[in-house]
Amino acid sequence: MVNLPLHVALVPGLPLLGALVIAALRGKLKGNAAGLLATTMIGLSFVVSAILFLHYDKTGGANVVKFFDWIHIGGMDVPFALQIDSLSLTMMLIVTGVGTLIHLYSIGYMHDDKRVSTFFACLNLFTFAMLLLVMGANFVITFIGWEGVGLCSYLLIGFWYTKPAYNYAARKAFVMNRIGDVGFVLALALLFSRLGTLNYIEVFDRAGTLSVEMVTVVTLLLFVGAIGKSAQLPLFTWLPDAMAGPTPVSALIHAATMVTAGIFLLVRSSALFSLAPFTQDVVLWTGLITALLTASIGVFQNDIKKVLAYSTVSQLGLMFVALGLGAYSAAMFHVTTHAFFKALLFLGAGSVIHALGGEQDIRKMGGLKGVTKITYVTFLIGTLAIAGIPGFSGFFSKDAILMAAYQEHPMLYAATMAVSLLTCFYMFRLLFLTFFGGYRGKAHPHESPAVMTVPLMVLAVLSVAGGLLNLPHLFGGHEPMKHYLETAAEGITGEHNYLSASTEWMLMGITVGLILLTILLAYNRFVKKTTLDPEPEDLPMLSRLIARKWMVDELYAFLWERPYGWLSTQFHGILERKVMVPVMLGAGRWTQKAGKAARMLQNGNMSFYLFGMVVGIVVFLMITLYAG
Numbered sequence: 001m002v003n004l005p006l007h008v009a010l011v012p013g014l015p016l017l018g019a020l021v022i023a024a025l026r027g028k029l030k031g032n033a034a035g036l037l038a039t040t041m042i043g044l045s046f047v048v049s050a051i052l053f054l055h056y057d058k059t060g061g062a063n064v065v066k067f068f069d070w071i072h073i074g075g076m077d078v079p080f081a082l083q084i085d086s087l088s089l090t091m092m093l094i095v096t097g098v099g100t101l102i103h104l105y106s107i108g109y110m111h112d113d114k115r116v117s118t119f120f121a122c123l124n125l126f127t128f129a130m131l132l133l134v135m136g137a138n139f140v141i142t143f144i145g146w147e148g149v150g151l152c153s154y155l156l157i158g159f160w161y162t163k164p165a166y167n168y169a170a171r172k173a174f175v176m177n178r179i180g181d182v183g184f185v186l187a188l189a190l191l192f193s194r195l196g197t198l199n200y201i202e203v204f205d206r207a208g209t210l211s212v213e214m215v216t217v218v219t220l221l222l223f224v225g226a227i228g229k230s231a232q233l234p235l236f237t238w239l240p241d242a243m244a245g246p247t248p249v250s251a252l253i254h255a256a257t258m259v260t261a262g263i264f265l266l267v268r269s270s271a272l273f274s275l276a277p278f279t280q281d282v283v284l285w286t287g288l289i290t291a292l293l294t295a296s297i298g299v300f301q302n303d304i305k306k307v308l309a310y311s312t313v314s315q316l317g318l319m320f321v322a323l324g325l326g327a328y329s330a331a332m333f334h335v336t337t338h339a340f341f342k343a344l345l346f347l348g349a350g351s352v353i354h355a356l357g358g359e360q361d362i363r364k365m366g367g368l369k370g371v372t373k374i375t376y377v378t379f380l381i382g383t384l385a386i387a388g389i390p391g392f393s394g395f396f397s398k399d400a401i402l403m404a405a406y407q408e409h410p411m412l413y414a415a416t417m418a419v420s421l422l423t424c425f426y427m428f429r430l431l432f433l434t435f436f437g438g439y440r441g442k443a444h445p446h447e448s449p450a451v452m453t454v455p456l457m458v459l460a461v462l463s464v465a466g467g468l469l470n471l472p473h474l475f476g477g478h479e480p481m482k483h484y485l486e487t488a489a490e491g492i493t494g495e496h497n498y499l500s501a502s503t504e505w506m507l508m509g510i511t512v513g514l515i516l517l518t519i520l521l522a523y524n525r526f527v528k529k530t531t532l533d534p535e536p537e538d539l540p541m542l543s544r545l546i547a548r549k550w551m552v553d554e555l556y557a558f559l560w561e562r563p564y565g566w567l568s569t570q571f572h573g574i575l576e577r578k579v580m581v582p583v584m585l586g587a588g589r590w591t592q593k594a595g596k597a598a599r600m601l602q603n604g605n606m607s608f609y610l611f612g613m614v615v616g617i618v619v620f621l622m623i624t625l626y627a628g
Helices: 004-024 032-057 086-109 116-135 139-157 166-193 200-209 212-229 238-244 246-255 260-267 277-298 304-324 330-356 372-385 395-406 409-436 449-470 480-485 501-529 542-546 550-598 607-627
Strands: 063-073 074-086
Touching: 004 063, 004 116, 032 074, 032 086, 032 116, 074 086, 074 116, 074 139, 074 304, 086 116, 086 246, 086 260, 086 330, 086 372, 086 449, 086 480, 116 139, 116 246, 116 260, 116 550, 139 212, 139 238, 139 246, 139 260, 166 200, 166 212, 166 238, 200 304, 212 260, 212 277, 238 304, 238 607, 246 260, 246 304, 246 330, 260 304, 260 330, 277 409, 277 542, 277 550, 304 395, 304 409, 330 372, 330 449, 372 395, 372 409, 372 449, 372 480, 395 409, 395 449, 395 501, 395 550, 449 480, 449 501, 501 550
Parallel strands: none
Antiparallel strands: 063 074
């Protein structure tokens, strides 16, 4: 039997306990003790999540476990409660399952770091916050986890704080997430003012009472929050810079946690978004433009982690396209498969960096497939999966999004196909320049230890088999994930595939043909000719613009960062130094002078004191008589 309150509490409680214990004992834990403890805690959390998954009956609806009354002010009643349903269970398994593998990998990757205990404490805390986010039974609990993830990302991105650039990247992530959070908070304020509650079940039951205008405003504000957390236009530039953190952090942020929070929020709030067609259009076009823009940037990146970072933003854009189309099950399917192959690719990149003593420039790599065989094979599987090669998980999840796009409009299908082809090109460019040809670096490559390669092999298996989770009817499946999620998200039961089997086979044939042609193009350029891209300043004008990331960072610096810096300098130089400081110093001097003058009255002369008392009484009587 499952003790529901106990098991539900253990899922986020175990990582929290791990974080607290490691933080308390960080000076006493030696060797791999911190890593082993942190990995054990998140591993046990995965086991408990699996038990809850196996015992959950989706026909019974959501199970809300209330632990205690938390906020009770006026008309606001917010319990500390967690919700177990098919959506939260799916996210719990992704977060704890992939998170366990990343924790295990980190034992080897961070072995020599002097602050390894601090790292694992932050990693466990990060996982706790993400679990709180996806398990919350109301918007407030979700928001607490939302903010916790943001705080932990700041700590982990800037973990190597001695480098100023890394601190800047951490601040950038923190600030951009806070911009999005403003929208989230305003949405909660509007919801509470109109519905009188922030509990999910009650909000969604009463959503029909909201006017179209109000639900549109609320959903747009929620989407602003999702834009910040899931790195969509215009708040996407923090995510590539987040590569400043250790590679396991990159894998955790990009694959299993944080960036998927925005997707989760929209799926969780699907009852609201289904009532706001205008917002869904905004979600669709924001995702599509972000996907195209960042996919083009990925083609010209030479840092192995930056290529994967822009790939993440682009794939998130495809997920938002699916959400904008109302294809919630397709979006969640791609969230799941993306967690597998993107974690694999990031950890594979970390293995390459580890093998080359810290080198991240793919132009200084090459020929590694004969030296780092496990890393190469697993990285190849991840590349095949993200490129959408038939038989791999990414093929099935991408195909679901492409088919939904085609049903909306053939031009939308063409645009999403362009994103997929760009993804295929830059990923095989990365693969070929890293593992094929001759070695162009100066280090002495070597394979990573088993503690790092075993997680790669597990993720490789998941990247292949993950497509079975929602295998479509066309391939003899019954779309199990779609049916599993239908009670947790609005509209999934209404997702129908109106395409004939012949049309689907035709579209798949076109897709596969174009992907194979793209791979051949990349092979001819980067294997046969081993063409290395020059520095951005040496490229043609359009290529130079794309290589410089469409100069979005420069635009933001011009519009916001520099004016803000200038205003800060002026305020400091004029208001603070010439006004506030003299006023404060003057007030202090006058206070000292008044104190000295008052002190002179205390001369020890009893007659003077009696005289003062008489004067005081006379003044008091005069005031009393005058007032009367």
